Amino acid sequence: MRNPQLNRHGELTHLITTEGLSRQILTHILDTANTFVPLAQRDVKKVPLLRGKSVFNLFFENSTRTRTTFEIAAARLSADVFNLNINVSSASKGETLLDTIANLAAMQADIFVVRHEASGAPFLIARHVAPHIHVVNAGDGRHAHPTQALLDMYTIRHFKKDFTNLRVAIVGDILHSRVARSNIHALTTLGVPEVRAIAPLTLLPSGIEQMGVRVFSDIKEGLKDVDVIIMLRLQNERMRGALLPSAHEYFKHYGLTQEKLALAKSDAIVMHPGPMNRGVEIDSAVADGPHAVILDQVNFGIAVRMAVMSIVAGASA
Amino acid sequence: MRNPQLNRHGELTHLITTEGLSRQILTHILDTANTFVPLAQRDVKKVPLLRGKSVFNLFFENSTRTRTTFEIAAARLSADVFNLNINVSSASKGETLLDTIANLAAMQADIFVVRHEASGAPFLIARHVAPHIHVVNAGDGRHAHPTQALLDMYTIRHFKKDFTNLRVAIVGDILHSRVARSNIHALTTLGVPEVRAIAPLTLLPSGIEQMGVRVFSDIKEGLKDVDVIIMLRLQNERMRGALLPSAHEYFKHYGLTQEKLALAKSDAIVMHPGPMNRGVEIDSAVADGPHAVILDQVNFGIAVRMAVMSIVAGASA
Amino acid sequence: MRNPQLNRHGELTHLITTEGLSRQILTHILDTANTFVPLAQRDVKKVPLLRGKSVFNLFFENSTRTRTTFEIAAARLSADVFNLNINVSSASKGETLLDTIANLAAMQADIFVVRHEASGAPFLIARHVAPHIHVVNAGDGRHAHPTQALLDMYTIRHFKKDFTNLRVAIVGDILHSRVARSNIHALTTLGVPEVRAIAPLTLLPSGIEQMGVRVFSDIKEGLKDVDVIIMLRLQNERMRGALLPSAHEYFKHYGLTQEKLALAKSDAIVMHPGPMNRGVEIDSAVADGPHAVILDQVNFGIAVRMAVMSIVAGASA
Numbered sequence: 001m002r003n004p005q006l007n008r009h010g011e012l013t014h015l016i017t018t019e020g021l022s023r024q025i026l027t028h029i030l031d032t033a034n035t036f037v038p039l040a041q042r043d044v045k046k047v048p049l050l051r052g053k054s055v056f057n058l059f060f061e062n063s064t065r066t067r068t069t070f071e072i073a074a075a076r077l078s079a080d081v082f083n084l085n086i087n088v089s090s091a092s093k094g095e096t097l098l099d100t101i102a103n104l105a106a107m108q109a110d111i112f113v114v115r116h117e118a119s120g121a122p123f124l125i126a127r128h129v130a131p132h133i134h135v136v137n138a139g140d141g142r143h144a145h146p147t148q149a150l151l152d153m154y155t156i157r158h159f160k161k162d163f164t165n166l167r168v169a170i171v172g173d174i175l176h177s178r179v180a181r182s183n184i185h186a187l188t189t190l191g192v193p194e195v196r197a198i199a200p201l202t203l204l205p206s207g208i209e210q211m212g213v214r215v216f217s218d219i220k221e222g223l224k225d226v227d228v229i230i231m232l233r234l235q236n237e238r239m240r241g242a243l244l245p246s247a248h249e250y251f252k253h254y255g256l257t258q259e260k261l262a263l264a265k266s267d268a269i270v271m272h273p274g275p276m277n278r279g280v281e282i283d284s285a286v287a288d289g290p291h292a293v294i295l296d297q298v299n300f301g302i303a304v305r306m307a308v309m310s311i312v313a314g315a316s317a
Numbered sequence: 318m319r320n321p322q323l324n325r326h327g328e329l330t331h332l333i334t335t336e337g338l339s340r341q342i343l344t345h346i347l348d349t350a351n352t353f354v355p356l357a358q359r360d361v362k363k364v365p366l367l368r369g370k371s372v373f374n375l376f377f378e379n380s381t382r383t384r385t386t387f388e389i390a391a392a393r394l395s396a397d398v399f400n401l402n403i404n405v406s407s408a409s410k411g412e413t414l415l416d417t418i419a420n421l422a423a424m425q426a427d428i429f430v431v432r433h434e435a436s437g438a439p440f441l442i443a444r445h446v447a448p449h450i451h452v453v454n455a456g457d458g459r460h461a462h463p464t465q466a467l468l469d470m471y472t473i474r475h476f477k478k479d480f481t482n483l484r485v486a487i488v489g490d491i492l493h494s495r496v497a498r499s500n501i502h503a504l505t506t507l508g509v510p511e512v513r514a515i516a517p518l519t520l521l522p523s524g525i526e527q528m529g530v531r532v533f534s535d536i537k538e539g540l541k542d543v544d545v546i547i548m549l550r551l552q553n554e555r556m557r558g559a560l561l562p563s564a565h566e567y568f569k570h571y572g573l574t575q576e577k578l579a580l581a582k583s584d585a586i587v588m589h590p591g592p593m594n595r596g597v598e599i600d601s602a603v604a605d606g607p608h609a610v611i612l613d614q615v616n617f618g619i620a621v622r623m624a625v626m627s628i629v630a631g632a633s634a
Numbered sequence: 635m636r637n638p639q640l641n642r643h644g645e646l647t648h649l650i651t652t653e654g655l656s657r658q659i660l661t662h663i664l665d666t667a668n669t670f671v672p673l674a675q676r677d678v679k680k681v682p683l684l685r686g687k688s689v690f691n692l693f694f695e696n697s698t699r700t701r702t703t704f705e706i707a708a709a710r711l712s713a714d715v716f717n718l719n720i721n722v723s724s725a726s727k728g729e730t731l732l733d734t735i736a737n738l739a740a741m742q743a744d745i746f747v748v749r750h751e752a753s754g755a756p757f758l759i760a761r762h763v764a765p766h767i768h769v770v771n772a773g774d775g776r777h778a779h780p781t782q783a784l785l786d787m788y789t790i791r792h793f794k795k796d797f798t799n800l801r802v803a804i805v806g807d808i809l810h811s812r813v814a815r816s817n818i819h820a821l822t823t824l825g826v827p828e829v830r831a832i833a834p835l836t837l838l839p840s841g842i843e844q845m846g847v848r849v850f851s852d853i854k855e856g857l858k859d860v861d862v863i864i865m866l867r868l869q870n871e872r873m874r875g876a877l878l879p880s881a882h883e884y885f886k887h888y889g890l891t892q893e894k895l896a897l898a899k900s901d902a903i904v905m906h907p908g909p910m911n912r913g914v915e916i917d918s919a920v921a922d923g924p925h926a927v928i929l930d931q932v933n934f935g936i937a938v939r940m941a942v943m944s945i946v947a948g949a950s951a
Contacts, residue, residue: 040742044686046714052361054389064718065737072688072741075714080363080392084381095592103382103591106615107389108357274737275729298740369678371706397680397709401698412909420699420908423932424706425674 004126011315014126014135015308017144018186026190030154032307037300039076049310050079053110057083059138060116065274066138069298070113073305079110101125105133111309112136119143134312136305142178147308148273149182151301153190155293156228158300159269163187169196169222169264172232172254172281175203175243179273180232188212198222200254202243219254223263231256231272234281247280257283261291269293321443328632331443331452332625334461335503343507347471349624354617356393366627367396370427374400376455377433382591383455386615387430390622396427418442422450428626429453436460451629453622459495464625465590466499468618470507472610473545475617476586480507486539486581488515488571489549489598492522492560496590497549505529515539517571519560536571540580548573548589551598564597574600578608586610638760645949648760648769649942651778652820660824664788666941671934673710683944684713687744691717693772694750699908700772703932704747707939713744735759739767745943746770753777768946770939776812781942782907783816785935787824789927790862792934793903797824803856803898805832805888806866806915809839809877813907814866822846832856834888836877853888857897865890865906868915881914891917895925903927 003020007013012025039045055074057067067083074081086100104112111134114122119141126135139145153163160166168187174180174197187195188211197208198216209215216222223229239247256270270282270291278284286292320337324330329342356362372391374384384400391398403417421429428451431439436458443452456462470480477483485504491497491514504512505528514525515533526532533539540546556564573587587599587608595601603609637654641647646659673679689708691701701717708715720734738746745768748756753775760769773779787797794800802821808814808831821829822845831842832850843849850856857863873881890904904916904925912918920926 042686045688045742046686052359052363054362054392064720068716068718068738069741071716072714075688075716080389082385082388082392084385086381096595099591099593099595102612103615104385106612107386107619108362108616274733276733278730278733295736295740298737299742302741369676369680371679371709397706399702399705399709401702403698413912416908416910416912419929420932421702423929424703424936425679425933 004123007131007315009316012311013131013315014122015146015312016123016126016135016137018146018149018182018189019144020185021189023189023191026150026153026186029150029304029307029311030157032311033150033154033300033303036076036303036306040299040302046076046078048078050074050077050110050313053079053313054108055079055081055111055113055309056104056109057081058086058104058112058114059084060086060114060121061139063115063139066115069301070136070138070305073302073309074111076302077306077310079309097121097124098128101128105129109133110313113138115139117141132317134315136308136312139178142176142181144182145178146182147301147305148179149186150308151297151304152183152230152271152273153186154300154304155271155297156269158296159293160227163190163192166192166228167194167196167226168192168228168230169198169226170230170232171198171219171222171256173203173234173238174199174208174232175205176235176238177232183230184211184213196222196226198254200244203238219260220263223260226264227268229256229261229264229268229270231270231282233273233275234277239280247277251280255279255281255283256286258285258289261286271297274298321440324448324632324634326633329628330448330632331439332463332629333440333443333452333454335463335466335499335506336461337502338506340506340508343467343470343503346467346621346624346628347474349628350467350471350617350620353393353620353623357616357619363393363395365395367391367394367427367630370396370630371425372396372398372428372430372626373421373426374398375403375421375429375431376401377403377431377438378456380432380456383432386618387453387455387622390619390626391428393619394623394627396626414438414441415445418445422446426450427630430455432456434458449634451632453625453629456495459493459498461499462495463499464618464622465496466503467625468614468621469500469547469588469590470503471617471621472588472614473586475613476610477544480504480509483509483545484511484513484543485509485545485547486513486515486543487547487549488536488539488573490520490551490555491516491525491549492520493552493555494549500547501528501530513539513543515571517561520555536577537580540577543581544585546573546578546581546585546587548587548599550590550592551594556597564594568597572596572598572600573603575602575606578603588614591615638757641765641949641951643950646945647765647949648756649780649946650757650760650769650771652780652783652816652823653778654819655823657823657825660784660787660820663784663938663941663945664791666945667784667788667934667937670710670937670940674933674936680710680712682712684708684711684744684947687713687947688742689713689715689745689747689943690738690743691715692720692738692746692748693718694720694748694755695773697749697773700749703935704770704772704939707936707943708745710936711940711944713943731755731758732762735762739763743767744947747772749773751775766951768949770942770946773812776810776815778816779812780816781935781939782813783820784942785931785938786817786864786905786907787820788934788938789905789931790903792930793927794861797821797826800826800862801828801830801860802826802862802864803830803832803860804864804866805853805856805890807837807868807872808833808842808866809837810869810872811866814864817864818845818847830856830860832888834878837872853894854897857894860898861902863890863895863898863902863904865904865916867907867909868911873914881911885914889913889915889917890920892919892923895920905931908932
């Protein structure tokens, strides 16, 4: 069976998940992003690639920041962008998701950027739209956040050049993290020989070893000699939940401090998808220190989203 | 007295209601829309007709979908669009409607697209703005929804070619429907010889016969040999109100099923302004069946709104 | 110490407050605005000065109207504008203000337009951004509202030509007004010989005389022979508070009526930053009368904001 993200020519027509995408496709996205990064330094930060195309930001779950990065990326491709917060709209009027989508598609959309609290919603949408419409997943439930993973891959490649000799640690609430899942798939596909998952046992999904990951519950062991550290955000609700004793306790054991960072390689980079909880998952001295590449991730994120939108929009129908 | 939607040259300068507009003006809008429909297939779906003009979406009542259709239409005319949800703004600061409008007009607006829960608000605004500003009604109370009626007319003309030999049935909550009112005026003006209103007696406005409409409370009689069926949305609050026993009961008597549809002409089209309540006013088999032209309505709606905005903006001041 | 709004070449790189800006800089802004005012009459109301630049509207405090004026000004400079209502976003996720700003800056922002309920927030932001990013204060707490003051100065100059022979009265809730503070600084710098503050004692900040202002608690004395009257908005919460007996009582003593207006010069102009409380701080006969220039203020406000954004964006990094 064909990967549902590819059309019959094998071109990327939707981006739903990094799972199952080939190294060649991931690399093509990173290479395309590379051509957009220098735009940021230019006086006019735009290219006419998507002029006259319509990008719909469909955010069924609120996220001003992610929505804004897609809005910026689309504007820099010269597309027209329309923002729809769907929770205050049709969803409350009893319309089904697929009717909402069919309606918006009839408004001659070219790209749907979808964030949804339900895992699988972007895939469901992609299955039901006409072939000239492209779906980009901006985060669905605990399932996937592929553009975040791709910008993380871009950042790693930028600083480390080669994936095939790296040790990468992902630290934190892996159980609830779509970022972790998407990163593990991408890292593995791109040839990273050792991916580590560092988390308390209550925040580890069962069977994660089958994704090709080494599991550590002791962060000091886990960080030893790694090249890349990907910190995950700890959602507020976890700090009060049954899974963790307290934010303070979490920081003590899993918060990234300079002391713990010293166990990694001396040129290790520290990443975080934001927004950060300083003093919970990461210490300010690390967040603002020389190893952190967190703002580079944000910067590269615009170019990566431009790359994804221009690639899927260019796929033949 | 001159129709307040026309300027002294008889040109359409505001669109407030289909009532009182001549067949010539309605046809001019449909013909203009016709020139915009092919844009949807083009690579760059834009024309520069309103470049540098400012369209203000003034939504005193929330409606993401209708707002979005106007936003898309304005963007495809190359206008700058500014969205204002007024309920969260000045209205709560004690400012009068006319002061709000005067202020926005002073920001050099060209077109106000107005949705308001009060019938007559767009007309009040049109009476108070300078002649170079144009008002388009996007739905006011129970009064009028002229762009919906015009896209319905476009859809009917597209599929049936000629208005003068048609039987058109409007089915549902006619009492509360601005769509029904605007459609009845447009259909009558365009020469439809027989317009039928099908509804329970509690959802029929008194005196509707004086609009030139035949009334039916039995849907099976009403649908007999019709060419066009316009279903109306049943607002959620009606289903719990005193006017109707229940949504289930309503569907049994007035919901459009394949069985009832079979009473109409074999090439009848089924329309709905959306969002649909499947299983309340319409059965899924009909909504997704070959007679439904509901998504065509949405598609044509963009072109019709482009036509209306470009026509009023082109009227001499 | 250098004024933090100026770069090392003495150019305006941020606009945080009118306090401390030279007459030359204020005049340069007004002169630049003057070149944009005629745009409103043109068919295409745009200039390409900020094409490909990114303006972020960061409204930590809701204000649809002010946000819209900046959005219009940026669109007319051909910039891409991104609206962020931050209260519903990262702020609620525990991120610090400076992390939010650093993130948005990494998205390659050029201008931040900031409204914040905390006095000093725009200055804090300006201190932490890279030199190629420019901050424009759209109102911070009780501190400053410099673009409102500048559009007031533009309006005064438009109608009165020369600042150096004017008596200007500011009337109302001066204690809580960032508009009053910014106006007093600008008027004084531009050479207005007599600025009067007219307010009940409970709504006067202590030490205001040290700003070079003559204080009047009797409006009839205060308005005598003035050329310009700047009315301030009375916030709803003041009307119920301990500082004032009632809105009705306030109107009786400080509301601007035709009778009180007759005490000013016969060609006096009446200004108000909006939104107006008719019958509280101003009588409708005055608001709609021949002395009012309130809508001119709004009109000029677009040009002044275009001027400010184009000037700061043009400052060398």
